[in-house]
Amino acid sequence: MTRELIIDIAAANRSGETAEIMRRYNDVFQHHDPSALDGLVAQDCVIENTTPAPDGARRVGRAACVELWSAIATGPGTRFDLEETYVAGDRATIRWRYWMADGSSLRCVNLMRVENGLIVEAMGYVKG
Template identity: 40%
Template sequence: MTTDAAVDERATAAAVARFAEAFDRHDVDAVMAAVTDDCVFESTAPPDGVRHEGRVAVRAAWTAFFRDAAGSTFETEQQVVAGDRAVVLWRYTWPTGHVRGVDVFRVRDGLVAEKLSYVKG
């Protein structure tokens, strides 16, 4: 017998995995296919990040990020899923360095609705 929480957590993990695979490929179309129409992305830009709301704003933010991120990779260090939320600890590496951070995801109807990003430093 499966509980609703277990079903939610599997769906949450699958949605975040789909998003991450597209993000790792720098495939903005696939990333956008993995998010809700009213998606929210908060970047790590100092001091408090920049909030992007809705498909147009989020697409523009990720298009610019991918354009400027040649040679970079994300590595998931740990992922914890609880209901419709996922917390992903990661390491972002580019040709001359790296940074570690965390994303807090919220998933709705099998799609990422929110990605809030934080960085150490």
């Protein structure tokens, strides 16, 4: 096997693993069930949140990240319309629309990074 083929196989394997983690992550929000988060989030995970504007808040550590995502996933009267998940190696881009209880919505993008089978970084952006 050539070196290029070996690299392509390794990249495809990483992409497949990342895609499965993102599928499980997206399910948390689609089903309003954060129970899977502990098994998806690394101990040293970092979130750069969308609020407060303009720069958002930074959450560090599994407990802080799971707490934030759990609160978002279980917000009464909210829903998430998943538009697209694009995966490349250990990175993913998720486009979605977040519908609030009052019927208004935000267009959102998450830039995610996975390491050793767990989410280690998430940066959220919104278009209001």
